[in-house]
Amino acid sequence: xxxxxxGPRPAGDGRRATNAATVLRTxxxxxxxxxxxxARLSGLSPAAVSRQATDLLRHGLLRExxxxxxxxxxxxxxxxxxLHLGATAGPVVGGVHLGAPASTLSLVDLRGRVVARRSLRHxxxxxxxxxxxxxxxxxxxxxxxxxxxxxxxxxxALGGWVDPDRxxxxxxxxxxxxxxPLAAELTRGLGGLTVRAxxxxxxxxxxxxxxxxxxxRRSLVHLFxxxxxxxxxGIAGVVHQxxxxxxxxxxxxxxxxxxxxxxxxxxxxxxxTVANRALGETAYRRGIVPEPDTALLVDAAAAGDRRxxxxxxxxxxxxxxxVALLLDVLNPDLVVVTEHASLLEPGYLEEIRGAAVDLxxxxxxxxxxxxxxxxxxxxxxxxxxxxxxxxxxxxxxGLAGLTGDRAGPAGARHDA
Numbered sequence: 201x202x203x204x205x206x207g208p209r210p211a212g213d214g215r216r217a218t219n220a221a222t223v224l225r226t227x228x229x230x231x232x233x234x235x236x237x238x239a240r241l242s243g244l245s246p247a248a249v250s251r252q253a254t255d256l257l258r259h260g261l262l263r264e265x266x267x268x269x270x271x272x273x274x275x276x277x278x279x280x281x282x283l284h285l286g287a288t289a290g291p292v293v294g295g296v297h298l299g300a301p302a303s304t305l306s307l308v309d310l311r312g313r314v315v316a317r318r319s320l321r322h323x324x325x326x327x328x329x330x331x332x333x334x335x336x337x338x339x340x341x342x343x344x345x346x347x348x349x350x351x352x353x354x355x356x357a358l359g360g361w362v363d364p365d366r367x368x369x370x371x372x373x374x375x376x377x378x379x380x381p382l383a384a385e386l387t388r389g390l391g392g393l394t395v396r397a398x399x400x401x402x403x404x405x406x407x408x409x410x411x412x413x414x415x416x417r418r419s420l421v422h423l424f425x426x427x428x429x430x431x432x433x434g435i436a437g438v439v440h441q442x443x444x445x446x447x448x449x450x451x452x453x454x455x456x457x458x459x460x461x462x463x464x465x466x467x468x469x470x471x472x473t474v475a476n477r478a479l480g481e482t483a484y485r486r487g488i489v490p491e492p493d494t495a496l497l498v499d500a501a502a503a504g505d506r507r508x509x510x511x512x513x514x515x516x517x518x519x520x521x522x523v524a525l526l527l528d529v530l531n532p533d534l535v536v537v538t539e540h541a542s543l544l545e546p547g548y549l550e551e552i553r554g555a556a557v558d559l560x561x562x563x564x565x566x567x568x569x570x571x572x573x574x575x576x577x578x579x580x581x582x583x584x585x586x587x588x589x590x591x592x593x594x595x596x597x598g599l600a601g602l603t604g605d606r607a608g609p610a611g612a613r614h615d616a
Contacts, residue, residue: 216252219244220596223252224261224283228311228410228592232265232280253281260284260291260350261310261595283310287347294342294354294393295583296334296386297400300374300427303334305341308584312411314577316345327375331382335389353394355586356386357403357579359428363445364398364586370444374427396586400424401448401538403582404572405432405439406589408536411581412573415533421526423450425519425539429471433530456521456559474518476540483511498541512541516548520555520569527556527563535569543576 226242227233233241239249256262263284269277284290292315295306301323307315320337322330342351360372367383369375386395405422422432431450433440440447451471452464462472472478480492488507489496500508516539523535535556542548553566563569572578 217594217596219248220252220255221593223249224256224592224595227262227281227283231282232268233282234270234278234280236278238281255596257281259596263290285309285311286349289349291350291352292346293352293584293587294338294346295580295586296338296354296356297579297583298330298334298356298358300359304580304583305338306580306583307342307345308581308588310588312407312574312581312585312588314574314580314584316341317577317580327377330375331380331385332389335386338386339390351393352591353396353587354386354390355403355583355588356382356395356397357400357583357586358382358397359400359424359426359430361446361449362397362399362402364396364402364441365445367395367397369397370446372428394587396590398586399430399432399445399448400579400582401430401432402439402441403586404536404538404578405434407578407582407585408534408573409434409437409439410585410589410592412536413534413570416536419530419532420534420536421530421532422536422538423519423523423526425474425476425515425537427476429475431526433532450522450526453522453525455518456525458518458521470522474515474522479511479515483508486511494540498544501541502545512548513551515539516542516551517555520552521559523552523556523569524559524563527560527568531562533568536572537569538572538578543571543578 222242222244223238226238230241235249235253236246239246253262257264261284262281265280265282269279290309292307292309295308297304302319302321304317304319306317309315318341322333325333358372361370363370367381369377369380369382371378383395383397387393401422401424404424405420408416408420416434417437420434424430429451430448432448451469453470454468455470455473458468458473460473461467462469476494480494480497483489483497484492486507488500488505488511497508497511501512519537519539523537527535537552542552549571553569556569557564557566574581
């Protein structure tokens with residue numbers, strides 16, 4: 201597997217980079233679309249759109265669709281352009297969502313659609329060797345699924361405190377990782393392929409901004425509820441990181457009416473109340489599941505076990521009470537909640553909405569509380585978005601080395 205080697209930063213000022221990003225984003229939102237429509241929709245001049253579209257076509261991010269050409273009167277037919285997609289041609293990115301008991305490997309196209317995915321269980325594996333194991337399996341997965349398409353790199357998303365600028369996991373208590381250079385380790389294991397890492401709550405928030413509902417671009421809060429519980433805030437299309445990329449730690453947010461003891465010494469903290477491990481242990485203690493596994497609890501509820509359903513609804517209401525606090529403090533256009541049961545069964549999302557609206561002082565519209573647009577594929581899409589987001593923000597810088605050739609996963613080169 202050979203990476204696409206990035207060349208030097210393209211010549212030109214910041215305006216060129218901004219215009220290229222504007223054209224690419226307009227095509228993402230409206231494509232297939234004629235260049236004249238891109239100019240109208242983006243506010244750029246037709247000449248600027250033409251220049252940037254030519255660059256993006258040469259870099260392989262856009263493609264022309266002559267078969268869909270339209271004649272709008274005198275002059276040459278308008279040939280639409282679209283993102284370069286396709287089973288054998290368009291660029292793709294790899295992704296890995298790294299969880300505590302298991303990870304998900306994915307391949308994602310430029311529209312944030314999952315092309316392929318694979319689960320990898322690693323419960324009980326020494327966390328010190330986990331990056332090498334992930335790289336080994338990811339190499340095989342990419343070799344199986346990339347084919348001749350350009351592979352732009354890999355995005356890695358995981359919980360805890362992650363510094364994307366340095367590619368480091370600053371703190372992940374469940375894995376015992378502190379100042380772990382995850383991106384560099386995966387890059388080595390993947391033969392030099394570009395890897396970016398970020399917190400999974402921020403990654404989902406960014407995927408909503410890029411590929412989800414229009415309201416997400418104005419403002420959103422994303423709450424992730426899994427083995428870890430964290431959050432992300434997006435304003436005007438930008439996900440907030442804060443100094444040291446430490447934003448989003450809501451593990452100790454107080455949950456109204458919760459009396460669950462937290463390791464921090466207090467009671468009623470959000471993560472101690474709603475995290476998967478707490479839920480699984482409760483289900484196991486009550487004899488609902490044979491082992492403390494939240495996935496088994498969700499399966500039991502789906503099979504009609506009323507005790508399992510009741511416990512999941514209890515958690516949903518606790519999550520909703522935390523959502524009410526986030527709504528009152530930040531009042532975003534959307535609150536996106538990633539929680540396993542509500543991704544699979546809308547009834548649990550309704551429980552979250554009901555509890556949130558009952559307690560919130562600023563929100564009386566339950567429709568502002570939603571699940572991720574990608575549903576159960578939210579985490580594979582988010583992992584790929586870790587790499588796609590900087591691409592859409594500065595496409596020519598990110599892909600300066602693509603002009604003239606493309607590198608496939610086995611090192612073969614193909615004419616652009």
